[in-house]
Amino acid sequence: MDMPDHTGATLEQTEIVHVHLIAASTNVRTIIGPVIASKYGGVFCHDSVADFQISVPADDWGVVLLEVPEENRVDGAELIRQTHPGFRLVVTAQQPEVNTVIEALRAGASDFFPLPAPTPAVIDALTRALRKAWSGHVVRQQSVEADRRLRTLTRRESDVLELLVTGETSKQIARELGLSHRTVEYFRARVFAKTGVDSIADLMRMYAAARAWPDFQTGPHTA
Known part of the structure; x- marks a missing residue:
């Protein structure tokens, strides 16, 4: 399919920072923050x-620790997870209870690690989540582009498309549509x-790509 992925680069080639740290404690921000920034x-x-919700666009992507x-x-x-579906979550806590870990994973967290944590564990968890977020971003962009193209079809062209696929x-x-063979070939x-x-x-x-992202909606057709 001749369709650009709208990313223009691999994950390793992206220059924009897509890692966010949400932490109320100064200790976590001063210890983990520099580790993330250096990586x-x-x-x-x-x-x-x-x-975070106010500062970051809802259609952005990345990882939240x-x-x-x-x-x-x-x-x-x-x-x-509800307001920023393009983000993967990694959750951390000081001496977390078992129920806290279970609830975090149920809420959509990709990973969970207790504090204090060794640097390699932090980086590994964030890197895994970042790759998943990137994959989701690429799928979404391809879905948006496919959907944009399909929306240019007229109602009759869409009828033919639905049967072609x-x-x-x-x-x-x-x-099935009560048309001549020549008319169908035209459409x-x-x-x-x-x-x-x-x-x-x-x-x-x-057609499949246009429906690969959860927020796909059938839009209006041209006349």
Whole structure:
């Protein structure tokens, strides 16, 4: 499928910092913050989940290292997952209870480590989460581009598309839609031209890509 991924680089080639640290305690920020910054070229620090939500665009992507407060509540993890789906969560806490770890993972955390933690453990957890976030970012961008192209189709072109991706031939589509074979071939050519694909296989991949991201919505069609 001739469709750009809109990333233009591999994860290793990205220059923008995509690591955020949410920690209320100064101790965590002064110890872990420099470790993250030295590895990833910088880190954004936030005092609270609310501060993160206000400061960071909802459609951004990256990793959040979230320090669970002393009362061992992981509400923040669920809030971030809901408002910033492009981010992966790594949760940490001082002497966490077992239930805290379980709740954090249930809330969508990719990893959890207790404090204090050795530097390699911190970096490994963040790197794993960052790669997952990057993969999700690429999928989302491909989905957005595929969806953009499909939205340019008229209602009739979309009707033909829906049947093409199920494997039906032009003759079968003509019978089902009550059109002539020549008319279906015309719409088929229009679908290929507007989406920029060269084969049914590519069209199927684009169709699947448009629905690969959870927030996919069917938009309006052109007249």
